[in-house]
Amino acid sequence: MRFRLSNIFIIFPFIFTIFIFVKFKNSSTNFDEKESQVISIPNECVCESKKTGKLYNFCYNLPENKQKRGKRFSCKFLDFWERFEESKSVDIKTDQIPNPVFVTAFSSGFISNAVRMISSIRKLGISMKIVIYDLGLTPDDNNILKQACNIEIRKFDFSIFPESMKELREYRWKPIVIAECLADFGSIWYLDTSVVLEKSNISHVYDLINCQKENIERLPLLPSFQRDIREKTEKHEDGWNKDIWLRNLKECRKSSYLLHGYSGHGILSVTNPEVYNWIPSNFEELRKEKAKMYDAGFVYAVNTKTIMLDIMKWYVLCALENSCMGPENSSLICSFENDDRFKKYAECHRYDQSIINLLLANANFYDRRYYVSEIVDFFHIKRNGNLNVNNEEMQCI
Incomplete structure (x- = not known):
């Protein structure tokens, strides 16, 4: 079957609709992820990374009662802390513990x-x-x-x-x-x-x-x-x-x-x-x-x-x-x-x-x-x- 130029005008709206849907879905996912972070971290405890935009909770929560929390530590310490949080951790159940x-x-x-x-x-x-x-x-x-x-x-x-x-x-x-x-x-x-x-x-x-x-x-x-x-x-x-x-x-x-x-x-x-x-x-x-x-x-x-x-x-x-x-x-x-x-x-x-x-x-x-x-x-x-x-x-x- 030979392709006709007129088919472009039929197909284009369909392709454009799919493109907009995917783009919106990706943007929505990123927004939802950031929004969920905000919801899970009280506003007065949030620190945002300048490097990644990731949100961190800088208020200590008592393990047995998460509603009991301390004052927020200064966000100026976030850049220093981030490298430790991103360090490679050991899963004791599956990993060999490195020689100390x-x-x-x-x-x-x-x-x-x-x-x-x-x-x-x-x-x-x-x-x-x-x-x-x-x-x-x-x-x-x-x-x-x-x-x-x-x-x-x-x-x-x-x-x-x-x-x-x-x-x-x-x-x-x-x-x-x-x-x-x-x-x-x-x-x-x-x-x-x-x-x-x-x-x-x-x-x-x-x-x-x-x-x-x-x-x-x-x-x-x-x-x-x-x-x-x-x-x-x-x-x-x-x-x-x-x-x-x-x-x-x-x-x-x-x-x-x-x-x-x-x-x-x-x-x-x-x-x-x-x-x-x-x-x-x-x-x-x-x-x-x-x-x-x-x-x-x-x-x-x-x-x-x-x-x-x-x-x-x-x-x-x-x-x-x-x-x-x-x-x-x-x-x-x-x-x-x-x-x-x-x-x-x-x-x-x-x-x-x-x-x-x-x-x-x-x-x-x-x-x-x-x-x-x-x-x-x-x-x-x-x-x-x-x-x-x-x-x-x-x-x-």
């Missing part, structure tokens, strides 16, 4: 402690990379550290952060260091220089996370009052209690951000109340003994989507917000009334440690058993004492 690297950060006054910490790792025959963040090291310090094997020294760039970041004793740099290394490596051990490693085989810690790979029928989560009783009646962690470890494997509810060393008090007693303006909580649960605080300076963490979005996001944003991580007039000196270490505020604040424990407790039933390893047979904390170590001990065996 060791990460630490310190200034010149802690060089002897750092040498001891590095030596404790190398003397065990562990050759994994150690990433060191320079918070103010001298050329001599760097010459000492360069004698160690398999290390990477990164200069912490204070110039891109608020001035408060330079107050090293507020530890605002720590969430930044941890977030960067989780994004870069997928799995890390963060260690303050006071940590001394004692055991090379720490697979029993990894098992607490790796159990999620198995299709097991988990033990049910006990109600809060039964976990209160458990906390009061069971012995606190001491070494490696294999009965508790086996139960934890069967429950398989451990966070992929694990703390290890108990600090000797609860979270509420050493957290400045101003923090709750940004990160609300359930005070009834937070006063209980199972909401214990653990050292923020020794961590095993995996970059899962849950950890990055539900924990690290708020840990980082709080560090960047002056009145969140270090509210005005915060003090490290505590006054525990009648030696009550849980129920009453002791007029002190633990900066990064208060924040990460609060976030982990909120996300894990206010029960330390779900955000700590409960295993303490592979390290000890030594903040002072004999620092007479040989630099050659930092070499790989």
Whole structure:
């Protein structure tokens, strides 16, 4: 059949109609997506990316009650945060968890402690990379550290952060260091220089996370009052209690951000109340003994989507917000009334440690058993004492 020019006038309106429909449908889809984002994020919490136009919720919502939310963190921090949110996450059920690297950060006054910490790792025959963040090291310090094997020294760039970041004793740099290394490596051990490693085989810690790979029928989560009783009646962690470890494997509810060393008090007693303006909580649960605080300076963490979005996001944003991580007039000196270490505020604040424990407790039933390893047979904390170590001990065996 021969094509006639007159057919164009018959076909054209039909083609044009289809074109307009498809174009409108695509535009409508994009509009609907953006509109749905606005609907799901309260107006007072929205931050919009200058790069992508994506909308972000910058108000922390209490996991058990999404209507309870904190003040919006500043949108000026969005560009910095975005790279972490877009980092490649690990799906523990399907992915192989990357081999962790060791990460630490310190200034010149802690060089002897750092040498001891590095030596404790190398003397065990562990050759994994150690990433060191320079918070103010001298050329001599760097010459000492360069004698160690398999290390990477990164200069912490204070110039891109608020001035408060330079107050090293507020530890605002720590969430930044941890977030960067989780994004870069997928799995890390963060260690303050006071940590001394004692055991090379720490697979029993990894098992607490790796159990999620198995299709097991988990033990049910006990109600809060039964976990209160458990906390009061069971012995606190001491070494490696294999009965508790086996139960934890069967429950398989451990966070992929694990703390290890108990600090000797609860979270509420050493957290400045101003923090709750940004990160609300359930005070009834937070006063209980199972909401214990653990050292923020020794961590095993995996970059899962849950950890990055539900924990690290708020840990980082709080560090960047002056009145969140270090509210005005915060003090490290505590006054525990009648030696009550849980129920009453002791007029002190633990900066990064208060924040990460609060976030982990909120996300894990206010029960330390779900955000700590409960295993303490592979390290000890030594903040002072004999620092007479040989630099050659930092070499790989």
